[in-house]
Each structure stands twice: as structure tokens, then as C-alpha cells.
Amino acid sequence: MSKFLHFIVTFVVILSCSLLNPSLTAQAATGAIAVYEQRIIHSPDGIGKYYMGREIAKVMGYTGAGWLERPSREGEEQPTKIVNVLNLKPNDVVADIGAGTGYLSFRIAPLLTAGKVLAVDVQPEMLEIIELFKKEKNITNVEPVLATLSDPNLPSESIDLALMVDAYHELEYPQEVMQGIVKALKPGGRVVLVEYRGENPFIMIKGLHKMTQKQVRKEMQAVGLVWRETKNLLPQQHLMVFEKPNTNS
Template sequence: MFWRRLAAIFAVWMCLSSPVWADAYEVRANHDPDGIGKIYMGREIAQVMGHQGAGWLERSSRETEEQPQKVMTALQLKPNSVVADIGAGTGYFSFRIASAIPQGKVYAVDVQPEMLEILNYLKDQKKLSNVEPILGNETTPNLPENSVDLALMVDAYHEFEFPQEMMLAIARSLKPQGRVVLVEYRGENPFVMIKGLHKMTQKQVRQEMSVAGLKYVETRNGLPQQHIMIFEKA
């Protein structure tokens, strides 16, 4: 335990003392109207979809457009898994995961209190006791260290205002060999009719995850428009 903790402290110190951390972000006055003018590793960060768009997250067409059951299969959940749904929104995936892990737990994390109000309402309607809503902030999901088997981000990571800080915090929350799964619209494909800043390429995602010490495992491309990208805590 001592050596594991010492290694974790050293990894964080290396990130903090590296030029990447010290000069992680660039701010541009002239920027994409769908972005916030903040550049991270060559990518402009997208604007956050506000709670006013909650209805879009729960649209009936999402089942066919995004095929969430294929995401669920890719997660390879165990009945007692502990999962963090980062950017949970209305709980669209949180509730599906909770039903699949009856002895496990879902941390449903969002930075918007209004989203968590909606999530809490739907949680009561569904009578699910293994979902814990958590209010995060722009730099941390406020999760316990070494507590999570899997952190899932569905169409959320590209909106993180402080992606480097957030991913380091998420990495700290993972158990040894814990996994991170990102579902993002395919930035390589111009025929995916999503605004450019709300899509990501595999190359960009792998570059950004490596800064947090996450090892690339595989990409699954069985969804109509999105990548499922899987990483593991090194």
C-alpha cells in the first residue's frame, strides 16, 4: 500500500512539474462560436449543453440513433461493479447501469445542480437505490480515491473546461486496473452530422488520456456514429 501510494504521488508530481501542465491551455479571442475559446492540446473545448437541453438527452429516437445497449455490452459490468457516470445529465446511462449491477453502485456525477434535480426525480420514479448523485465541479468529480472500477463519459469529455485536471482527478478515483470508457461522436467522419467541436478523433482522445496516465486498450466501432474508446489505469 505504501509503495502504491508513493507511486501515485510521484505520478501526480511529474504531471504538475511538466511543461504540459504548466502551459496546458491557450486562450483565443477569435474562436469557434460553439467553443469557449480555450485550447487544450490543439483542440478547442466545446460549450457545455445546459440543463435546458435535458429533453434532448431523453429523446425517444436516442435508442435507435445511439444504440445504448451496445455501449452497455462494451462496459463488461459485473454485478458488484462500482461505476462513475461522469456528466450523467438526466441519468440516461446511470439508470441502465444501476439495473445491471444490483450489488454494485453508480456515482452519477454532474456539474449542473439542475441536471441532478431531474436525475433525482427520475431516480425516485424508477425506485433505484444504488444510484448516488454527486455534484462535481470544473476540476474534480468529487469521488473518493481508489473507489471506482469504471468511469464512463458519454458525449461529455469534449465539454470539460479543465480536462487535464479533471482526468487526473478521475484517474485518482480509479481502483488499480480501473477502466475509463469514453463515447464520443467520430471526429474523423465528416458525415456524422454533429457540430465539429462536439466530435473527437481517436488520435486526439488517446493523446489527452495519456497525460492522465491512462493506457489505451481498444476502440469499438459498432455504434452508428460514435467511438467507444477504452482505457485502463496504468
């Protein structure tokens, strides 16, 4: 095969692949290993994008804000228990990733008498709701942060804890977001993930909105986080604790 013909064949293959997944074009050009896989046939509850064997779930938009604030949430999910086991210090800086309406942020903030909560979300509409609640509740140490799909938009080594409640499985770029979170954590900082238990088929949540502990641990290990413990104190969810290694110790 001539060099010219080889070039034409390669170009056609790359072009065909890029129609299915545009990111493959950049990967082919740089020789990078693909982090994600795009499939045409996929779950109606997913976006057709796979990460480490897991299909990423569709995001619940700001129109679902009422569900986040439903009166039955305390009984169903027991978020008070989540807050109680975080072992927060008064001067901690906590990033509530995928904060939504700030449901958890406003429950954490009063405990941080010398600290603050960074309520991170990619939807400006959710941040507007948080601003509204800040005024209504007269809570000043909750700061809305507008993130992008691939960047939590947090300064390096600025947070003590990153909390994600029923949010991680919807991240469109989980590896990039988690790399940004790891960078933002102080040495020894923690990530707490709360996800519906994927091991239990009787938990009546759509499959892609649940995660097994094994899958979560695999994905966190990929960005350098160390698993510390899993607390199964919630009715339907895992509460998993990871830590950024303290390289100075």
C-alpha cells in the same frame, strides 16, 4: 536596463496577458507551463480555450435535458450496445461522468446488484432530475454527485469504471478532471469514452462536439491512462477503452 525598469516591463507584460487569460498570472508567478491556451478569435461553438490543440466545446446546459431523453436516442446512438459491452460485474462501482439526466446511469444500475452508479454532474439542476427519476423508477443504487468544473469529487481508488458519453469534449478543465478520475479509479480500473467520430465529416454533429480517436488517445496518455481498444460498433461514435495501470502487479 535597470532592475527597476526591467521589473516594470515584466509587470506590464504579465498584466496584459492576464486580461486575456487570468490563469496566466498564476502561471507566471509559479513558473508553471501553461496547460491551456486562450484565444480571442475562436469558433462560435467553443469557449475559446484550447487543450493540446483542441478547442473545448460549449456545455449543453440543463435546458437540453429533453434532448438527452428523446425517444429516438436508442435508434440514433444505440446506448444499449454501450451498456452491453462494458462487461460489468455485479459489485462494480461505476462513475457516470457528465451524467446529465442519468440516461445511462439508470440503464447500468440494474446490472449492479451489489454495486452502484455515481451519477456525476456539475449542474445541480441535472442532479435534481436524477433524484426525480430515482423515485419514479424506484432505483436506489444511483447516487448523484455534484462535481466542480475541475474536480469530479470522487474518493481515491473508489471506482471500477468511469464512463463518459458525449461529455469529455465539453470539460472546461479536462486535464484536472481526468487526473481526479485517475486518482478515483482502482488499480486496473477502466475509463470508457464515447465520442462522435471526428474523422468522419458526414456525421452531422457540430465539429467541436466530435473527437478523433488520435486526439482522445493523446489526451488520455497525458494523464497516465493506457489505451486498450476502440470498438466501432456504434452508428456514429467511437467507444474507446482505457485503463489505469496496476502498479501492484
